[in-house]
Amino acid sequence: MHALTFRLSPGDDLRAALDHAFHARGLSAAFVLQGIGSLSVARIRYAGRDEAAELRGDLEILTLAGTLSAQGPHLHMSVSDAGGRVHGGHVTPGCIVRTTAELVVASLPDVRYTREHDAATGFAELVIRPA
Structure with a gap:
């Protein structure tokens, strides 16, 4: 495992930046x-x-977690609004950084992630293979 740190700037799309x-x-x-x-x-x-x-x-981003693969990120986050209410779920395109986003990502060089159709769920699910 190798850790990478990123800082995103105002106007960046969170999901797109991680995919890039x-x-x-x-x-x-x-x-x-x-x-x-x-x-x-x-x-x-x-x-x-x-x-x-x-x-x-x-x-405010309170939590952010997920996997990154060649087919794109699968991310979940929780955010709080100015009144302190918390909302959370699946991150979709269009999450725009206001002042900053500080991210720590772990790279797994011995593994390859792909997302493939799973007949049991009907969705593209994570498949883990040796690199």
Whole structure:
């Protein structure tokens, strides 16, 4: 395992930035150890829903976790709004950094992650293979 640290800037799309970092570094498998920072827009898909909810305003990232593969990231996060209410779920494109996002990602060079259709769930699920 090798740890990588990233700082995202205002206006960056959180999900797209992680996907870009994964591909730019030629990684085969990685996962987010921790993420903190702020967002001006959070697009989160809640459990059992097909569409993402969009939250706007001063939002704090409380937690961020997930896997990174060649087919794209699978991320979950919780954010709090200016009133302290917490929202969480699946991260979709369009989560925009407000001031900063500080991320620690672990690269797993001996493993390759892919996402493949799973007949049991009907979704593209994580498949783990030797690199």
